[in-house]
Amino acid sequence: MGTWGIGPFDNDTAADFGSDLGEAAREERESMIRAVLKRAANPADYLDASDGERAVAAAALAVGQHPDGEPACSIYGPSEPLPALPTDLRTLAVDALDQVVSDPSELAELWAEAAKSSDWRQDITRLRDVLDPPIPPQEEALIEIY
DSSP states (O other): OOBOSSSTTOBHHHHHHHHHHHHSOHHHHHHHHHHHHHHHHSOSSOBOHHHHHHHHHHHHHHHHTSTTOOOOOOTTSOSSOOOOOOTHHHHHHHHHHHHHTSTTBHHHHHHHTSTTHHHHHHHHHHHHHHHSOOOOOOOOOOOOOO
16 A cells, blocks of 8 residues: 555554554563664665654654654554653654655655655654754844933
8 A cells, every 4th residue: 555644654664663563562662663763863874765654653652752742643553552752762753853854865755756745744844843842033132222
């Protein structure tokens, strides 16, 4: 089937990752998520699409446990609850998402050719902004001259 939507689990690779997480022992799930994020955050040279798809799904799971995040609701996500993920995974997820949308990313190249490319990028930005919120612009102080 391939890819059927822009959501984090809306492709075969991410759905398989969600299934693998659901079948894994509870104590193994964090290390599985960490390994996926590390692989994407530090690619040897080129991030292949399947590593990128798993990284987006893993980042969505980190977002789901963030106080400002929403759970990654998908029938293709993990069927079993995740343990509380350590907060350091948030930084790793940001790094992974940055690689997913960068130039040496096969997933970014594939989405660039798709009709919903901008929707996909917006969804990645939404995930990233929960994990690493942008700093709001400072209002310039008004100086009155007498």
